[in-house]
Amino acid sequence: MGRPKIPRIICGQPADSCFKPNGIPMSQLEQVPLNPDEFEALRLVDLLGMQQQQAAIEMQVSRQTLANLVKSGRKKLVDCLTHGKALITSKISQ
Numbered sequence: 001m002g003r004p005k006i007p008r009i010i011c012g013q014p015a016d017s018c019f020k021p022n023g024i025p026m027s028q029l030e031q032v033p034l035n036p037d038e039f040e041a042l043r044l045v046d047l048l049g050m051q052q053q054q055a056a057i058e059m060q061v062s063r064q065t066l067a068n069l070v071k072s073g074r075k076k077l078v079d080c081l082t083h084g085k086a087l088i089t090s091k092i093s094q
Contacts, residue, residue, distance in 0.1 A: 020086035038073035
């Protein structure tokens with residue numbers, strides 16, 4: 001049995017729940033889910049320009065965990081942009 005997932009502090013939310021190529025119906029697109037913690041890590045590091053150490057403190061995770069979230073989030077974004085897939089995000093219920 002694995003360790004339970006530690007709750008992360010997530011303040012930002014995506015503006016929309018889906019980003020997809022224009023002119024292609026959603027039913028014809030492969031969907032890639034972007035987790036809320038990946039979104040928050042990308043927002044803090046790439047949008048707000050925080051250092052990873054500061055962003056990790058903000059999310060209350062280790063720096064290595066934050067680096068893993070940024071890496072996986074960037075991989076998903078580039079996959080969607082390169083291969084014309086839909087990026088699905090979920091809003092956080094607070």
